[in-house]
Amino acid sequence: MSTHDHGDHVHPEHGADDPHAPIDDFDHYRPESLLMEQALRELLMEQGVFTAEDIQRQIDLTESRTPALGARVIARAWVDDAFRAALLADAKPALGSAFELDLANTPELTVLENTQAVHHVVCCTLCSCYPRNILGIPPAWYKSREYRSRVVIEPRSVLKEFGTELPAQREIRVVDSTADMRYLVIPLRPQGTEGWDEERLAALVTRDSMIGVAQALVP
Amino acid sequence: MSKNVHDMGGDPAGLIDRAEHSRTLFDQRVDAMLRLLAHPQKGYFTVDAMRRSIESLDPQAYHELAYYERWVRAVRQLAIERGLVDEAALEQRMASIAARRAVKP
Secondary structure (H helix, E strand, O other), X not given: OOEEEOOOOEEEOOOOOOOOOOOOOOOOOOHHHHHHHHHXXXXXXXXXXXXXXXXXXXXXXXXXXXXXXXXXXXXXXXXXXXXXXXXHHOHHHHHHHHHOOOOOOOOEEEEEEOOOOXXXXXXXXXXXXXXXXXXXXXXXXXXXXHHHHHOOOOHHHHHHHOOOOOOOOOEEXXXXXXXXXXXXXXXXXXXXXXXXXXXXXXXXXXXHHHHOOOOOOOO | OOOOOOOOOOOOOOOOOOOOOOOOHHHHHHHHXXXXXXXXXXXXXXXXXXXXXXXXXXXXXXXXXXXXXXXXXXXXXXXXXXXXXXXXXXXXXXXXXHHHHOOOO
């Protein structure tokens, strides 16, 4: 049987054809938590609050949002000055029309552009607020005590842990997200990409560069 | 004024564990339940109410529980507060699922 290793424990794989199939983590979580989830879900379905189909559709929607979408947005902003200006001025309508995204029921979004003078880093000290509709679910470290505690007081050393060293004279601005306001960073466009098309550029845009803990990849 | 447990900006802390974690079905379902309940057009509760519920967890539980384990407790609390589920019925259902799965709660 194939397994995958989480470091401290090992899970049986669900199906060889789908390595990303979620796992029912009975050895990882408290049984009470798993029972609570199932009991709540069953009772709320019986009450007509939502259906099993609603749950599945919501999971599919959440999983469909990945950093690849964000990378397309950034690549567009790099090549299209009018789009970049619209994005920086009022991000949700600009994204809605350019990428056919329905962002009506999502929190406000502010897009921040990195320059030679200023570098932005996004965090959420209080919880885990993140531009989920553009980047998907936040990475575990984004939600960790260590990142939330430290990035607001020692961003330069936190960036260094991510392998990111910026010139000493470049200002680092850390923005703290809230339930109502999320942030997305436009990283600096790497040198040597003049004339590249959007698809090629998008491959240089990593999730971490849109959070601001890294820069875009250098070709 | 002392800070609440969730308010950790500026606190001393160690190195960041940058390991990537895949989501479990439990994570996905808890996440989906919250999204459905907090959808502005449904209005069962708001994200702010959810945060208040997470932030009022016992500090020890806040630190010990995994992320979505905190969430499921917060959803439970709000669902009871808003009268969407009955606390006793929930306890009973958990016990009967445990019996079905032959797992101790």
